[in-house]
Amino acid sequence: MLTMKDIIKEGHPTLRKEAAAVTLPPTDEDKKILKQMMDFLVHSQDPEIAEEHDLRPGVGLAAPQINVSKQIIAVRTTDHNDELLEVGMFNPKIISHSAETTFLENGEGCLSVDREVNGIVPRYSRIKVEGVTSEGQTITLRLKGFPAIVFQHEIDHLKGIMFYDRIEEIEDSFKYPLPPREV
Numbered sequence: 001m002l003t004m005k006d007i008i009k010e011g012h013p014t015l016r017k018e019a020a021a022v023t024l025p026p027t028d029e030d031k032k033i034l035k036q037m038m039d040f041l042v043h044s045q046d047p048e049i050a051e052e053h054d055l056r057p058g059v060g061l062a063a064p065q066i067n068v069s070k071q072i073i074a075v076r077t078t079d080h081n082d083e084l085l086e087v088g089m090f091n092p093k094i095i096s097h098s099a100e101t102t103f104l105e106n107g108e109g110c111l112s113v114d115r116e117v118n119g120i121v122p123r124y125s126r127i128k129v130e131g132v133t134s135e136g137q138t139i140t141l142r143l144k145g146f147p148a149i150v151f152q153h154e155i156d157h158l159k160g161i162m163f164y165d166r167i168e169e170i171e172d173s174f175k176y177p178l179p180p181r182e183v
């Protein structure tokens with residue numbers, strides 16, 4: 001099972017690389033990696049297992065975080081209806097997004113960052129994500145709220161982007177506020 005020692009930390013070069021697309025259909029090895037990532041999230045969210053194996057809780061994980069530079073992400077969280085959203089994806093892409101942005105008031109945490117980095121991380125409020133599941137199905141998800149933020153955080157990892165790279169942007173929009181619209 002994956003534990004915290006398998007998760008690479010900021011400073012490791014793999015976190016700053018562009019991850020390679022997974023050749024489709026995914027191999028058994030690719031599927032095993034995705035299963036291990038999802039199992040980590042399940043274990044990290046189980047108080048007993050997390051305690052026993054000293055796991056930090058997470059709701060998302062990207063393959064580069066376990067030093068696998070491939071476009072594979074796992075997300076396990078609840079949506080605004082408190083429904084479980086458990087999605088593993090190969091080659092995820094944001095195919096459209098709202099102009100509107102949002103952010104987590106308490107900032108974002110990352111399993112590869114062993115420090116608290118406070119600050120507003122601007123994210124699209126709503127996104128449409130397309131990717132391939134372990135069953136080889138191409139799926140499209142329309143997401144908003146916390147799940148949308150988690151997917152953006154994980155897809156950023158596939159591009160070598162860390163959440164704190166985005167913290168300065170919000171000032172930019174204050175610096176260059178949109179001119180008032182002609183009514």
Ligand SMILES: CNC(=O)c1cccc(C)c1Nc1nc(N2CCN(c3ccccc3Cl)CC2)nc(N2CSC[C@H]2C(=O)NC)n1
Nearest residue numbers: 045057058059060104106107108109110111117149150153
């Ligand atoms: C610095 N301030 C903060 O971290 C922060 C601080 C307060 C609130 C929020 C909301 C914050 N932000 C934040 N909280 C989370 N968790 C909330 C707790 N939860 C969890 C905890 C215990 C058991 C089970 C679970 Cl499920 C695990 C997930 N997760 C993320 N992120 C950013 S997107 C990827 C995702 C991730 O999995 N990170 C490891 N951000």
